[in-house]
Each structure stands twice: as C-alpha cells, then as structure tokens.
C-alpha cells in the first residue's frame with residue numbers, strides 16, 4: 143500500500159507533471175512569445191537539467207509518497223533526446239500506474255511507435271486551430287496543422303490513446319470551436335477545450351480574452367447537442383460531455399470560470415528540478431541540489447513531504463475578476 147501525504151487543505155499528492163526540457167520548437171503567443179523567448183533567450187544548459195537517472199530516482203521517491211500518475215511535458219518534451227528510454231524506466235517504478243505525454247505533435251509522427259513500444263499508452267496533443275494561417279499566427283509561424291494531424295494519426299495507428307487540447311482565445315480561434323469539435327468527433331478522439339489562463343508573466347492575459355466554459359458549450363450545443371456525463375475518477379480536471387447522438391465526448395477545462403483547486407493533487411517539477419505546488423506559484427523549491435548531494439532517498443522524501451504538508455495553494459479559486467498581481471512561474475517552465 144502506497145503512503146499518502148496531505149497538504150493543509152487535506153489534498154493528497156497523486157499526480158506528477160515532469161518537465162523534461164524548457165526548450166520548444168514553437169513560440170505560442172500565450173506561452174513563449176517570440177519577443178521574449180528569442181534567439182538570445184538563456185535556455186538551460188544540459189548540465190542544469192535533470193538527467194534520466196535523477197528523474198527516475200525522483201519519480202520513485204514521489205511514488206513512495208503517493209504519486210500514481212506521471213505526465214511528461216516541457217517545453218516540447220519530444221525535443222528531449224531519447225525520451226522513450228525515460229518512459230520505459232518510469233513505467234517500471236512501483237506504484238506508477240499511468241504515464242502520459244503532452245506534446246505539440248510536430249514530432250509525433252517520428253516518435254509515436256517508439257513511445258508506444260517503450261510502454262506509453264496515452265498522449266495529449268495540443269492543437270488550437272485546423273486553419274493553417276491561424277495556427278501559424280497562434281504559434282509564432284512554426285510547423286503546420288498537417289504535420290500535427292499526421293502525428294495524431296501516427297499515434298493512433300501505433301496504439302496510443304489520443305486526446306487533443308485546444309486553448310480557446312476570444313477573437314483568435316473561437317471561430318474554430320465547432321470545426322474542431324466536428325473534426326475530432328469524426329476521428330473519435332476526445333477534444334478538450336481549455337479556458338485561456340493567466341499563467342506566467344509574459345502573455346498579457348486579460349479576462350476579456352477568455353471564452354468561458356458556458357460559451358464553448360453553447361456554441362457546440364447549437365449544432366451538436368451535448369449532455370454532461372460523470373467524471374472518470376474523482377478530481378478529474380476536465381468536465382465531460384457526450385454528444386447525444388454518439389458515444390464520442392468532449393471535455394472542458396475551466397480553470398478560470400469554474401475552478402477545481404479543492405481536488406488539486408498535482409505537483410510540478412521543472413526541467414532544472416524545481417518543485418512547484420501550483421501552476422501559478424511564484425516560487426519553486428530546488429530539488430536538484432538535494433539530488434546531487436549525498437542525501438538518501440528518505441531525506442529527499444522528507445523535504446518533499448514537508449513542502450506538501452505546508453501547501454495551501456488555491457490560486458484559481460481566489461483569482462476574482464482580474465489577474466492577481468504577483469510574479470508567476472512561466473508555463474514553458476513547468477509545462478501546464
């Protein structure tokens with residue numbers, strides 16, 4: 143039986159989001175705008191990012207504290223060399239029941255089979271539009287919709303379960319909500335709409351840019367009626383809806399208008415080994431130095447337990463009507 147530790151709001155530690163690189167081949171405006179993340183941006187050097195040995199050790203320590211699910215993210219995780227090897231190693235850790243990868247899909251065609259053969263069962267692909275021109279505007283003129291769709295196809299053919307994430311921004315891609323829904327309903331991949339969030343300090347977020355869960359539901363419901371269905375498990379982040387005329391479903395992640403902090407059991411570790419107890423945290427706790435000192439696993443576990451026991455984060459519950467003025471970690475650092 144796995145141990146379970148709780149924070150100040152009695153939330154257990156269950157999910158680990160592990161960022162394997164801070165680099166990305168896209169420059170999505172809401173995450174890594176080109177003018178900030180330009181060619182001279184000081185990305186982490188290889189000795190500063192955790193090695194696979196360190197990630198494996200850390201994950202097994204987290205597993206001993208109750209973590210059951212790991213999501214590999216970035217930056218763009220498929221840029222990390224030999225990623226399938228890491229998946230293979232994490233799969234073997236006792237207590238880890240589920241591993242998923244979140245990717246922009248641009249390199250998925252190349253890696254889909256290797257990831258599946260390494261033991262990965264699920265992948266989430268981010269795609270904000272099916273329109274090549276809008277896609278380009280949104281992601282800093284990189285990649286193509288066609289290559290992402292090929293990546294999705296390859297992943298599905300390789301045996302991976304595919305979900306698609308679409309971040310919806312008013313006036314930028316809300317005209318694509320219905321076409322995306324139709325396309326992925328037909329392809330039988332669950333599409334999840336994400337309310338645009340005020341993560342980081344560089345995307346200039348405004349409440350006016352958010353398309354709410356209700357607005358998304360209304361748009362789709364006018365053409366394809368939906369009914370809400372129960373969560374797959376307690377604390378599921380996306381609210382699920384099924385099309386009344388089929389078994390296909392969509393999800394909505396409504397961090398802004400209908401927050402879910404009370405069930406948040408996620409811890410995030412950046413590529414350089416900093417632990418963040420919230421997506422909107424201003425401060426991370428350095429685990430890399432701890433791992434590189436000669437501390438035993440039990441001592442590292444004790445530090446993590448102490449951090450988690452003191453956790454009281456509920457940023458989205460407290461957001462109110464505007465961005466809270468505080469410095470926050472960048473999304474590209476901790477990968478969502």
Ligand code: SAM
Pocket residue numbers: 166172173215216217218219244245246266267268307309336337338339340341345473474476477478
């Ligand atoms: N590069 C990978 C990708 O794009 O899937 C993994 C990292 S990315 C930071 C993880 C997810 O965060 C993506 O689905 C992305 O669309 C989402 N994201 C980034 N910035 C966001 C924001 N401001 N609001 C909502 N979602 C955001």
Ligand code: SF4
Pocket residue numbers: 166167168169170173174216217218246268281474
């Ligand atoms: Fe890269 Fe993902 Fe951020 Fe886009 S959302 S810039 S693909 S890390």
Ligand code: SF4
Pocket residue numbers: 397402403406408419420421422455456457458459
């Ligand atoms: Fe969890 Fe922080 Fe998001 Fe609330 S705001 S759900 S505590 S990550």
